[in-house]
Amino acid sequence: MEFSPQGRLLLERRYLLPGERPHDLFSRVADAVGGPARSREFFSLVSSLLFLPNSPTLMNAGTASGQLSACFVLPVEDTLEEIFASLAHMALIHRSGGGTGFSFSRLRPRGDVVNGAVGAASGPVSFMRVFDAATEAVRQGGRRRGANMGVLAASHPDIEEFVTCKQAGGFPNFNISVGIDERFLRCLEKGAEYDLINPRDGSVSRSIDARSLWRLIAASARISGEPGVLFLDEINRRNTTPHLGAIEATNPCGEQPLYPYESCNLGSVNLARCIRQHDLDEDLLATVVRCGVDFLDAVIDVNRFPLPEIRARTLATRKIGLGVMGFSEALIRLGIPYESEEAIRFAGSLMGQVQAAARERSEELGAQKGSFPAIEGSVFSGDMRNATVTTIAPTGSLHLIAGTTSGIEPVFSFAYDRTIDGQPVSIESDLVRELLPETAGGRDVAEHVRRYGTVVGLPLDAHTRDLFKTAIEIAPDHHVRMQAAFQKHVDNAVSKTVNLPESATVDEIARVFSLARDLGCKGITVYRYRSRPDQILSLGCDVCRIDG
Structure with a gap:
């Protein structure tokens, strides 16, 4: 088992328990997730670096923590009690190694009425500062700082303050995204005014030029890389469980839309290791995907959820997110330039195969073990173990362990400096x-x-x-x-x-x-x-x- 210097450093700093070697880590994870029946198979899967689960699984499997999920979304409702309850829940999740997403869109705007007092409300951005400070104080899993996603609907009266809140370098523990709806997009296309709605009572607070807001979002992204944009109506159009309500937020990196109190565990197939003799080994890819689905589904059953609400919501949908890493390396080894039509076609064909194999295996598991409990009312008419099966994560740490390129990104640089836990x-x-x-x-x-x-x-x-x-x-x-x-x-x-x-x-x-x-x-x-x-x-x- 060979690792690059940076991969070994990362393992030593974040993943290996005292006295543990990489072989021991993979054995610990396989035993905890697979049990006696499947530990050998799962050990082969992860130790070969053909597939790796998300960081909390590598860190916490087989330990007293036992919290194995990476992605969570928590509600932020418009009362002080509920806001600080979510803050406490965030701290518990961060301590266990998870990351959290929030929609702050339900909070009344800054200066609004509170208990009859005009101008008393501090607004979503002010409360985000509290969440950011709490994150700073709770080191994620004891080994990495927590991460958050803050989402605010474009229709919120405080949207301009939110869009620009990171320009001066604030909120270091938050990624932020603007939630865009179809109404905004129609106004943008027409160059029309866009109504901002007070979430407290649904009244129109004021109107702004949609194109000016769009340009402000782009200008702020140019300055600080944020905000990103979430197309919420597109997310909900393709939601596999629409009967459970609308999705308003995602995990910190944006790849996992979730309901409040829902969690998801992710894993990634190393595409570079599926290249054999200058060609994609499609049989190997399908085998790894199917085993990866089994692994991620098993994680749900052995997971120790940080809150009973999260356990209930997660078990209802049993969402998993199997994705890929090493895409750019695979392209290079195949002789396909990333910036080419051939690469676009290859991406669609490749991910189509991954999706088909993952869905097929989840359907088989549904027939064998039972479908996810919330399947009635979903888009599925037959058996299905998991409400979702695929996600493309950034694999910021996993790709270094696997010794390949990150997610589906092109190579950032063929020689670069990176900071790992403060060490260049x-x-x-x-x-x-x-x-x-x-x-x-x-x-x-x-x-x-x-x-x-x-x-x-x-x-x-x-x-x-x-x-x-x-x-x-x-x-x-x-x-x-x-x-x-x-x-x-x-x-x-x-x-x-x-x-x-x-x-x-x-x-x-x-x-x-x-x-x-x-x-x-x-x-x-x-x-x-x-x-x-x-x-x-x-x-x-x-x-x-x-x-x-």
């Missing part, structure tokens, strides 16, 4: 050494890539240059089209960032948002290079020195 680590892609020549035009290729993070400037043929394009070199529209190609075959949502060069404009970002809407994405996030001083990834050695 220099990372160089093995793909450069394996697939590129040692020299080009008399230049040392590895040294050039180490210095700049890219092959730009090297005298390589056009196909090789295209094959080794980095995220910032890929057209924004293609990023969105790739996300949409996966989304067509995913039950939940897709976590992906449209990486933009430092020169990206507000208009370009607004076009990215609009294209995501047009192509059926459930959400979209952009990041303009160097728009944050605490950027996790930095390109090449020269830039690393500049960034300190």
Whole structure:
């Protein structure tokens, strides 16, 4: 079992128990999830790095905690008692290693009436500060800080304050997204006024120009990378359990829409390890997907839920989120440039196979063990063990353990610095050494890539240059089209960032948002290079020195 230096560091810092080796970790996880009947099979699955479950499963399986889910959504209702009850629940989830999402859209706006007193309400952004401060105080699972998603409906009277709240670097423990509805999109298309609604009584607070708000969202995203955008009506159009109500929020990275008190456990198939002899081994892929579904479904049954409400809601739908990582590495090994029509077609075909195999296995489990209890009224007419089966997570830590590229993202840089638990680590892609020549035009290729993070400037043929394009070199529209190609075959949502060069404009970002809407994405996030001083990834050695 071999790991890269950064993968081993991450394991030692976050995942291995005292005295534990990687082999012991995978054995602990397999025993806890599979029991005597399936521990050997599950050990083979995870120790081969063909599939890895989300971080809380790796950290907590077989321990006193036993909390194995990564994704939670909690309600935030419009009373002080309910707000602080959610705050306490958030702390419990963070302590167990989970991340939380919230919709703050039900809170009355700043300056509104409270118990007859005009101007007494502090508003959603003010309460978000309380949640952010509490997150800072509770270290996630004792090994990583908690993470949150804050969502506010575009129709909320405090929407401008929310959109701009991270421009000055505030709310370090929150990702934020604006919840967009069809009414806003119609006003945007017509250039019309958009009514902002007081959630306390449903009255129209005031009206704003929809295009001005759209531009404000894009301008703020240019400054800080946030907010993202959630297309809530699209999420609910494709909701497999619409009879349970409308979904208003997601987990911290946006890939898992959930009801209040619902949780989900995720896992990712390592596509790079499914490439055999320069081709995708479809039989191996299907086998790993089916076993991954079994693993994630078993996690639900052995999980120790942090709250009885979460247990009840999760067992009602039994949602799982199986996804992929290593997509970019797989493309490179197949000789397919990320920015190509062939890559878009491959993405759709690949994810279609994953979705079909996952659904088929969940249907079989439903027939064997029983369908999820809330199936009546859902979109399913036959057996189905899990209300959802697929999700594309960012795999920010898992891909380093697996030694591959993250999620469905293109390579950010072929040599970069990353901060892991406060420790800077220099990372160089093995793909450069394996697939590129040692020299080009008399230049040392590895040294050039180490210095700049890219092959730009090297005298390589056009196909090789295209094959080794980095995220910032890929057209924004293609990023969105790739996300949409996966989304067509995913039950939940897709976590992906449209990486933009430092020169990206507000208009370009607004076009990215609009294209995501047009192509059926459930959400979209952009990041303009160097728009944050605490950027996790930095390109090449020269830039690393500049960034300190």
